[in-house]
Amino acid sequence: MITIHQPEKVNINGNVRLQAIYEIDGIKSVLWYETDNKYGQYMTTERVDAFLVGLLWLGLKKGRNIQVRGPLSEKLYYGLNHHLIPLIAQIYKYKPIQIQCDHLISTPLSNEGGVGTGLSCGIDSLCTVYEHQGKSIPEHYQITHFTFFNTGSNQMMGSKQWQEKIFQERAAWAKACAAELGKELIVVDSNIHEVLKMSFVRTHTLRNISALLVFQKLFQVYYYSAGYHILNSKFNQDSASYDAISLPLLSTENVNFYSAGSNYSRVQKTQMVSNFKISYKYLNVCLFKIKNCGRCLKCKRTLLTLDILGAIEKYRNVFNLDAFYKIKDSYIQEVIASRNADPLYKDIYDEMIRRRYLKQKNDT
Structure with missing residues (x-):
């Protein structure tokens, strides 16, 4: 059994960190997400959602059920237990596990109505930004914030010093791009890579969605850039191959996730980005x-x-x-x-x- 306790906020050298204790066989550890202090007001201590999603792969890898000791979104609980966990178990030949929680909440939190997407400045990312411009996008679906999560993509190779350097460089690059687009960039650091010790490619969707669920008081809509054209995708080792299924199942009463760009091929996305002038300065693949x-x-x-x-x-x-x-x-x-x-x-x-x-x- 893995037990996850209710999260708390702590101040760390001018930043704010949302952290939760989890236990395996009586041994306590901590999973955390850290960001600039100005976004601390949006961090969600009232739900365990982010930490459940972040630790779900740990439960699957170890074949352990997960006990949530704290409030959990009812919609997420249902989506995981009855749909997403059985799907992942079948794709990767894992033993199905169960989420257990006695405190399910169906009432949404107070929310700022923010609309977000990740800004890595790659083709998928910039295509999502390009597509969600203009009058065809309804008011409550127009992007208000960008995010940049250090959840494992920067730890795929190199020394720890190189990994930290490339994270800082990429975050600064994305921040400059966001500024030219007139939006704020929320940069989030986390120790989830050290906690999971698993392939980033296999687990990136849940890692990144866990970081976003930290901010359920800010976001109402989030576009997760698709890595696959949905018409040609087949289940494989990349979690992006089934994002179109998994993302709605990771939605809560507060935030809805969309697989943005899944209707386009990579060539079509590249053509769209080539018409986006800011990409001539910031495209980074x-x-x-x-x-x-x-x-x-x-x-x-x-x-x-x-x-x-x-x-x-x-x-x-x-x-x-x-x-x-x-x-x-x-x-x-x-x-x-x-x-x-x-x-x-x-x-x-x-x-x-x-x-x-x-x-x-x-x-x-």
Whole structure:
């Protein structure tokens, strides 16, 4: 059994931290989320929701039921026990577990009606921002805040010193972009990576949603940028492959989650972003650097797509285009050879054919 206790707020060197004690076999540990003091008023001590979602993978990994000692959103309790946990258990061959709680709450908290989305400045992220502009978006669905969560993506490689450095650099980059878009950026640090010790790719949705559920007094709507085109997605090791199912099941009486951009392919998203002027200054897809290296998996995939779309030179200030041009021909051959095994490559290949890109290339 894993037992989670009601959270509390504490001040840490000018920041505010929401933390909760959890117990496994009588051993107590703490999961925490930390942010700037100005957002402390929105942190939710009245619900255990964030910590249940954050620790759910720990329960699944260990095969332990979870006892919640404190108020829990009734909607979340139902969605997890009767839908999401059985789904995850079937996908990954885990033993199903049960959430137990004697204090379910169906009454919403007082809420500021905020609308948020993550701002990593990648293709998925900027596509979500681009799509939610203009008069077609109703008033109560227009983005009011951006978020940037340190929940594991920055800990996927390198030393702890490098991980901290890249987190600070990426947060500063996102903050500058948010400022130009006229919105606040809420940066959240957490120890959830050390708690779970699991693959970030498999667990990122629940990690990031747990950080958002910390702020149920602020947010009413949250757009979680989709990593997959819903028409082509199949359940796999990436939790994004079933976000369209899981996100509604993680909603509470206070906040509703949407899988933003799930109706578009990666090529379509890239084309949308290429029409978004702020992306020429802030697009960041690189696995390693703020100024995109031009050679890593994500850089070359993005740059080839932009080249096919005729937009690559718009990004000279944020990509090492010379590095990409040196490997472009070999990467094109890789895409062609692997198109039937990788949906993303198939997407790029189909666009090359549609735009007669290979013929144009051979003619030059």
